[in-house]
Amino acid sequence: MRVLLYENGRSQGVKRIRERLESRFPHGFEPLDSIEGLVYRLRHDRNYHWIAVVAVSDLEDLSALLSIREWLLDLRIILILPEIDRELTMSGHRLYPRYIAYGDGDLEDVAAVLEKMLRLNELEDPSLGH
């Protein structure tokens, strides 16, 4: 498993994100719906080639993620914010995401970035193939 999807069930467009990932990445991804679950996952089994798609529901959710930032720093994060909002975006950059998308927009971009990241991962470490 090389792609984690964090979303707490309240994220905007979460159904679309899930559907899109499921259809584009038949090899799957691992959904996590709580901060505790995410930390547990990272505590017990982690790999620095992992990519995390993090769909934030609101500023509170983002603040909770920032409080566990230490755990996330060496993951490649694609951050999906609920809407275009300056405060949210600026706070989101503190997670050092490799890409920021918005849940109220076209999520085709997320799939395209994720596909490219997965290709790069395979080039870096072919043993991690699907």
Add this chain to the structure above:
Amino acid sequence: MGEVLIVDDNVGVCRILHSVVEEMGHHADYVRTLGQAMKTLASGSYDVVLLDVHMPDGNGLDLLPRIRETKDSPEVIIITGKADPNGAELAIKSGAWDYLQKPLSLNTVVLPLKRVLQYRKASQNGPNPTVALKLDGIIGRSKQMQTCFDALARSAAGESPVLITGETGTGKELFARACHHNSPRSDQSFITVDCAAMPETLVESMLFGHKKGAFTGANRSQPGLIEQAHGGTLFLDEVGELPDSMQKAFLRVLQENRFRPVGGQKELRSDFRLISATNRNLDRMVDQGRFRKDLIYRLRGQTIELSPLRCRPDDIKDLVLFYSAKLCERHGVETKGISPDFLEAVLAYPWPGNVRELIHSVESALAEVAYAPTLIVNQLPVHIRVHLARASVEQSVAPNADSRTPERPGSADPLPTYKALRESVLHRAEKEYLREVMVTSQGAIQEACRISDLGRTRLYSLLKKHGISRVGWDSPAFSV
């Protein structure tokens, strides 16, 4: 007043340079061999060495690293009658301040000399720049890292663009963040642009933003990363992957600090500090026509070159100790000790994935060790142990090459003699056995003697023979 040492076998050149330096208001001495130069540097105090390359007793470039390591770490300006690009590259990479070609004009000597002496004065008067740096996980006491920290301190204090180079896993992104966090813009945003992960179709809109209706799917306006970086730092990671069309567009942004969102009518202004990083050789990419020369100049205001971990083994122990303690804390477990064999193994491995690979190997070992108090070599990832085992066999068989029988036809490896083979196998087996005994007995000598049925003196002598420590097998051998 600066102190300058001139090293040139031509007495005429020495005298001219001497008078130039003295006229600039500084003091100069000259010597005519490399041997005299080292003696003079050991006894005197110098800011700058003007060094000829072709000397009667050797090549000045070979001496350059040793000169930089003398007590005052003088800056070195190379002066040569036979300049060549490779020599110039070697000189600068070895730490030379400048590389000048004879015949010298007054200006070619005076200007770099003036600059280097100003720099020396400023660095001697100013506070040590590395003292107050927030390094946040960047570990290293090696000379290479100290050079990087100095470069980081200078870069952080300034506003010019910074280019960070180094192999994958050397910590380019950490340095970029540290540069931002130590800069006057630290309270503003640090915006990462992952040039390698951006699909070409998205790059423009991602960097410059777009207006509603600019293209199919643009159902609302969206600010780009350049706009978001206003007031802060824009970090172009893997800048060598920036598509050609974007290189041109981005160059314009750097020249004018202005850009136009896709589909926008008006130009917007963004005041950001640029940091870029790459593991590519951008000069080679320029030669191959894959990267714009004018963009390189814009990116390379200051450079920080990060050494691969294999070139700075002095930092490995510190890295292991730091990250072992940090990861134990993160996982909420007691800090583990590091056994001598673990340390020996991590020092012997070449770390192709650099610091990142080392950190994840320590993390992987911590996951294996569970509740035991000490990390031992068997907890390292298998691929590392395989590499070390192979290297150990190759090394132990190689010294006996002289006593080998002639090569076997069709075989790449010559067959060792029976005696050489027996000795090498026994040596390895003995060493492995002793390690196991020390691990099992947790370093308690009485217990080790009981298990092995060896006398204390014999056990000590065998441990000494194999370079195995008697301590550190029970609890943290190296306090963290």
